[in-house]
Amino acid sequence: MTQLKFRADRGFVRAYRMIAAVSVLLLLAGFTPQAYGAERGSVTNLPLPRYVSIKSAEVNVRRGPSLTHRVDWVFKRKDMPVEITAEHGHWRRVRDRDGAGGWVHYSLLSGNRTVIVDQDMLPLLSRPEQNAPASAQLEQGVVARLDNCTADWCRLSAGGYRGWAPKNALWGVKLDEVLE
Structure with missing residues (x-):
């Protein structure tokens, strides 16, 4: 009976070591819950940040x-x-x-949702394309309402104008965030 218990404990120790090794490998590879949006607010259960x-x-x-x-x-x-x-x-x-x-x-x-323009004289484009015509230019520091975002572009409205701007020229939206 003692031998059986010892084997069960050894199996547990082996499993524990395996989990610890995998955890260390994931951390070394850069995996953290925060890096993948896994962190949640304790009150709302919404993503943080x-x-x-x-x-x-x-x-x-x-x-x-x-x-x-x-x-x-x-x-x-x-x-x-x-x-x-x-x-x-x-x-x-x-x-x-x-x-x-x-x-x-x-x-x-x-x-x-709103964003702050981080680039001076940012063109507000009619389509989410680099060579699309501009309907307006936004000064750095302008606060614009965020309508939606694709992988690289966000549709904004500010001062009666509406158009598309590159996501990397805005503060208030994550670079990997897509909004519909």
Whole structure:
């Protein structure tokens, strides 16, 4: 009987070693849950990080996830895109394009997607093609509403104009993100 138990333990040890070896190989190959969008928010179960926008013209950004924490600074622009990096109860830790961040109450955030133009005088094209005619040019820092995205292009609307822009010229959308 002791011998049987020993064999079962050896089998368990072998299986444990095999799982550990595979885990190490995956880590060495660069596989992490975060790299593949596997990380999820503990409250919403939505992917982290993810982009949203600021809902109102003034939003307090706090040092921690409660009203008792000090206000470090204030967002002063409605529709500004931000990236949610963590969740805690009704609070979301966000950061802006410059990397500045803090905690914001979820009710002050919107699921409406916007982006910031990262390239000066970005042509807004009539089709998602490099040589398509431009309907407008957007200055660097313009906040535009995000309509949809293909693998390389996003359809935007800003200032009454609508058109396509290369995804790599925008902040507020992941390079591998496709939106319909």
